[in-house]
Amino acid sequence: MKIGVFLCTCVKTSNINFREVKKGIDAEVVEIHDELCQEEGLAYIIDDIRRKELDTILIGCTSKKRIFEEVIENMGLKSDDLILLNLREHCGWVHVAEDATEKASRLIKAAIHRTKTRPKSEKFSIAVGYDVLVVGETPIGIKIAKDLSRFANVRLQTENLRCLAALDDIDVHLGSVKSVRGKMGDFSIEITKNPIDQEKCISCGLCEGVCVKHAIQPSMVYSISDLCDKCGACVDVCPTGAIDLEEKHEVIKAGQIVAMDPNWAYTRQAGVHVLDVGSNDPLEVYKSAQSAVLDTISNLGEIEKQKALDLNLDNCAAGKSEIIGCELCEVACPYDAIIREGDRVVFNEVACQGCGVCSAVCPISLPQLREYSDGMIHSQMEILLGKVKKELDPKVLLFACLECGPSTLDAVGRKKLQYSAVLPLFVPCIAAVSEAHILRAFDLGADGVVLLECGNHPNQIEGDGSAIQFANLALDAFNLGERVKAIQGDIDEPETFVKSLMDFIQDLDSSPLKKEAPIKLDKTAKRYAILGLVQGLSMKTGVSPTRIEENTKLPFATISISEKCTICNTCMSMCPMGAIVKRENKINFVYGYCIACGLCERSCPEEALKLKRTLDFAKLVDLKEETIAQSEFVRCVKCGKAFVTRATLDKTSGILRSMGGTGEFSMEERMELLKYCEDCRPVIALEKLLARIGADK
Numbered sequence: 001m002k003i004g005v006f007l008c009t010c011v012k013t014s015n016i017n018f019r020e021v022k023k024g025i026d027a028e029v030v031e032i033h034d035e036l037c038q039e040e041g042l043a044y045i046i047d048d049i050r051r052k053e054l055d056t057i058l059i060g061c062t063s064k065k066r067i068f069e070e071v072i073e074n075m076g077l078k079s080d081d082l083i084l085l086n087l088r089e090h091c092g093w094v095h096v097a098e099d100a101t102e103k104a105s106r107l108i109k110a111a112i113h114r115t116k117t118r119p120k121s122e123k124f125s126i127a128v129g130y131d132v133l134v135v136g137e138t139p140i141g142i143k144i145a146k147d148l149s150r151f152a153n154v155r156l157q158t159e160n161l162r163c164l165a166a167l168d169d170i171d172v173h174l175g176s177v178k179s180v181r182g183k184m185g186d187f188s189i190e191i192t193k194n195p196i197d198q199e200k201c202i203s204c205g206l207c208e209g210v211c212v213k214h215a216i217q218p219s220m221v222y223s224i225s226d227l228c229d230k231c232g233a234c235v236d237v238c239p240t241g242a243i244d245l246e247e248k249h250e251v252i253k254a255g256q257i258v259a260m261d262p263n264w265a266y267t268r269q270a271g272v273h274v275l276d277v278g279s280n281d282p283l284e285v286y287k288s289a290q291s292a293v294l295d296t297i298s299n300l301g302e303i304e305k306q307k308a309l310d311l312n313l314d315n316c317a318a319g320k321s322e323i324i325g326c327e328l329c330e331v332a333c334p335y336d337a338i339i340r341e342g343d344r345v346v347f348n349e350v351a352c353q354g355c356g357v358c359s360a361v362c363p364i365s366l367p368q369l370r371e372y373s374d375g376m377i378h379s380q381m382e383i384l385l386g387k388v389k390k391e392l393d394p395k396v397l398l399f400a401c402l403e404c405g406p407s408t409l410d411a412v413g414r415k416k417l418q419y420s421a422v423l424p425l426f427v428p429c430i431a432a433v434s435e436a437h438i439l440r441a442f443d444l445g446a447d448g449v450v451l452l453e454c455g456n457h458p459n460q461i462e463g464d465g466s467a468i469q470f471a472n473l474a475l476d477a478f479n480l481g482e483r484v485k486a487i488q489g490d491i492d493e494p495e496t497f498v499k500s501l502m503d504f505i506q507d508l509d510s511s512p513l514k515k516e517a518p519i520k521l522d523k524t525a526k527r528y529a530i531l532g533l534v535q536g537l538s539m540k541t542g543v544s545p546t547r548i549e550e551n552t553k554l555p556f557a558t559i560s561i562s563e564k565c566t567i568c569n570t571c572m573s574m575c576p577m578g579a580i581v582k583r584e585n586k587i588n589f590v591y592g593y594c595i596a597c598g599l600c601e602r603s604c605p606e607e608a609l610k611l612k613r614t615l616d617f618a619k620l621v622d623l624k625e626e627t628i629a630q631s632e633f634v635r636c637v638k639c640g641k642a643f644v645t646r647a648t649l650d651k652t653s654g655i656l657r658s659m660g661g662t663g664e665f666s667m668e669e670r671m672e673l674l675k676y677c678e679d680c681r682p683v684i685a686l687e688k689l690l691a692r693i694g695a696d697k
Contacts, residue, residue, distance in 0.1 A: 001116060003028055003057075003116075004027065004030075005027045005030045005058045005108065006029075006033065006036055006048075007021065007036075007060040007087070008059075010088050010092070011035060013088075014088050014091075014092025014093065014100070015091075016100045017097060019032070025105075026109075026112065029048050037062065037064045045057065045068075045071055050075070056115055057082050058083040059085065060104070061084070061087070062086060063084070063086050063406075065084055069082060086406065087104045088413065091104045091421070092104070094416065095418070099421035103423060106384050110380050113383055119370050125303070125304055126185050126302065126303050126305055127185050128184055128255040128256065128300060128301060129255035129300075129301070130300050130301065131155075131254045132153065132155070133156075133256075134154060134155070134156045134157070134260075136157075140286075140289050141156070141158075142156075145170050148258070152296070152297075154171075156171070157177065158172065159175065160219050172198070173191055173252060174194035174223060175191040176192050178190040178249065183351050184256065187253070187256070189252045191251070191252060192248075193248045194221070194224070195223075195228075195248075196221065196222050196224060196242050197243075201221050201222055202242075205218065206238065206239065207238055207243060208222065209237075210233040210236075211233065213227045213229055255271065256299060256300075257271065257272045257273070258292050258293075258296060259274045259275065260275055262274065267336040267351075268336065269335040269337055269348070269353070271351075275288045275292055306354070308352050308369060308370060310373070311366065311368075313344075315364060317576040317577075317599060319344060319599070322342065323343060323599055324340075324602070325576075325598055326363075326555075326597040327340075328555070329357075332357045333358055335352065355429035356372060357431040359434070360434040361434075363527050364576075369428065374434075374526065377427065378521065381397065381440055381441055382444060384397065385423065392421050394510065396446060396447060396505060397423050397425060397441045397448075397450070398449075398452060399430060399449070399451045399452065400452035400454075401426065401430045402427065403454070405489070408454075408497060415495070417495060417498045419501055419505075435470040435471050436529040436533065438467060438468070438484055439533040440533060442475065442511060443513065443519055443537075444518050445511070445518070446483075446511065447514070448485070448505065450484075450485055450487055451467075451468065453486050453487065454488075461486055464552070465552065468486060474533075474534060478537045478545060479543055480512070481509075485504050487500045487501055512540070512541065513537075519533070519539075531623065534617065538621045545617035546618060548614060548616045549615040550614055551614075554613070556596060556620075557594050557611045557612055558611075558612050558614045559589050559594070559601075560612070560628065562606075562609075564647075565587065565604075565631070565647060566631070567647060567648065569582060571587070571609055574599040574603045576595075579592075581625060584642075585631055585645050587628055587629040590623055591619035592620050596611065598611055606651075608629075631648070632645065632646045634646055636680050638676055638680040665685075669688065673685055
């Protein structure tokens with residue numbers, strides 16, 4: 001890979017010392033220009049691409065993306081070969097020179113490393129087709145249906161029709177949506193049909209006049225609401241026989257759905273475009289409609305989609321042996337891309353939007369974002385937070401989503417609002433940030449961590465059971481105080497964001513962890529990373545934590561086992577993490593490995609095992625095995641071998657007593673045979689039979 005780095009001083013208006021930045025960049029070409037986006041600067045880029053045979057271009061300039069995209073396209077490069085860093089608004093216009101220079105250097109190094117190490121993209125094809133269903137008859141819905149009908153086969157579903165003439169040849173389906181199944185290209189929408197047949201109805205109003213419940217709604221075609229008690233009066237007076245109160249359904253097939261309802265209760269996966277028609281701002285409604293139309297048109301026919309996830313579900317705790325276990329990812333997925341089939345979860349790649357929430361909530365990181373895996377995020381943090389001679393003070397990491405994060409910082413930069421040089425790490429969605437990522441930031445020397453919230457992505461970062469809650473609990477358990485905060489981003493009010501950020505930073509003291517070297521993480525999968533990082537906190541602070549949180553939603557639990565346990569292998573065989581271990585006549589438990597999936601509790605044949613959600617930091621630091629159940633071994637009366645636990649023998653004895661004496665042996669003889677091991681028992685039984693035969697002779 002040959003990378004060319006082109007930096008712009010924006011006519012020397014930036015506080016960045018670009019000559020200092022240039023010294024630390026490992027690239028084929030590093031050039032500094034005063035007006036990179038103008039004709040002379042663009043000519044330098046073109047010339048270097050040609051002469052140096054560059055295949056990747058990093059632009060440290062403003063957000064004039066289209067200009068640079070046209071240049072690389074004309075040079076035969078792809079959009080993936082262009083890296084844009086808005087160093088002016090994110091560094092040069094908002095920080096003092098020393099901080100702006102150091103921050104710019106770290107951002108460039110992180111971007112180059114990410115480019116060199118990101119996996120090769122994989123794409124797959126989706127046959128979306130040309131069938132589109134528009135749900136909800138409103139003026140804007142009719143306009144969308146008409147606009148789309150020039151490109152697609154459009155149908156309109158509505159509960160009440162007010163303007164039949166405006167729809168021309170578009171098929172109208174009266175009724176209410178009952179269910180939506182399938183995926184983009186293959187949706188099945190079940191409709192509960194309007195009891196009044198639109199073809200037969202002549203809008204005479206007789207039905208409305210006799211309805212004492214006021215359930216009949218007059219319009220171009222009359223419809224009946226949920227107030228109807230099915231008394232039948234309307235059926236009796238209808239002159240055309242248009243009313244049938246028996247509930248009927250129809251299924252509509254569509255490749256895409258456009259819904260007018262901002263509270264759309266059905267799937268929100270790819271191919272479903274939901275409009276916020278409830279806004280009081282007509283311009284916002286219009287923009288939302290135009291966006292939906294363009295998105296729908298762009299998906300017509302056959303499209304290609306980027307593969308978002310790498311999956312290895314071998315140790316998935318979703319279920320086993322028809323028992324349901326962990327449900328975290330399927331509950332958290334905002335796009336209905338994870339569905340349950342029996343005791344397994346299935347990932348729908350077509351529906352997946354690559355937000356990464358499944359990876360963040362999975363205790364053992366089984367689904368991984370291809371381009372933003374745990375390993376990739378950790379390596380980016382190592383570069384951004386790595387120790388150098390000129391340290392930032394304070395050192396704060398800012399997690400932000402790719403869509404809203406840059407635009408928020410752009411807005412702050414355009415107003416030249418000054419703030420501390422926080423280091424941004426952009427991820428597909430803020431919900432992709434896990435507690436392991438946050439704790440690793442502190443292990444690498446951060447004084448604080450900020451998560452930039454936005455309204456366009458699902459939020460799993462705050463509240464009980466969240467990444468922020470666990471991180472702050474962990475830090476507080478080691479006397480470091482709360483150092484993690486979510487802050488709302490707003491491009492329309494950047495001053496509010498800056499004030500919230502600076503209020504948080506001003507309350508931060510320097511982290512004592514900065515003096516210590518980062519620990520080595522052998523595994524970046526979440527649970528193993530958390531264990532290593534929590535143990536690192538104890539080692540670096542010298543604190544033996546005592547904090548315990550009961551009844552938490554976090555995936556940690558303690559286990560208790562009653563005397564009913566027979567020391568069988570069931571719970572051990574069901575545990576996906578090896579948290580339960582059988583040691584001869586004992587059941588041992590390693591708290592730190594338990595992810596509270598519940599499979600052990602639900603599968604216990606004796607109902608002897610109980611799981612309790614508990615977060616115990618002392619047990620996370622000390623991963624010793626704890627004996628939670630044991631039973632003495634019974635030895636064979638002949639050979640002396642320990643062959644069964646007392647609990648198992650007692651259970652077996654009880655079962656035999658309930659069966660009574662049957663077959664060749666009496667009850668007393670059967671009970672006697674239980675005293676022998678599996679090797680001696682057949683021999684003793686045979687001897688008894690032979691002796692009985694001999695006695696009979």
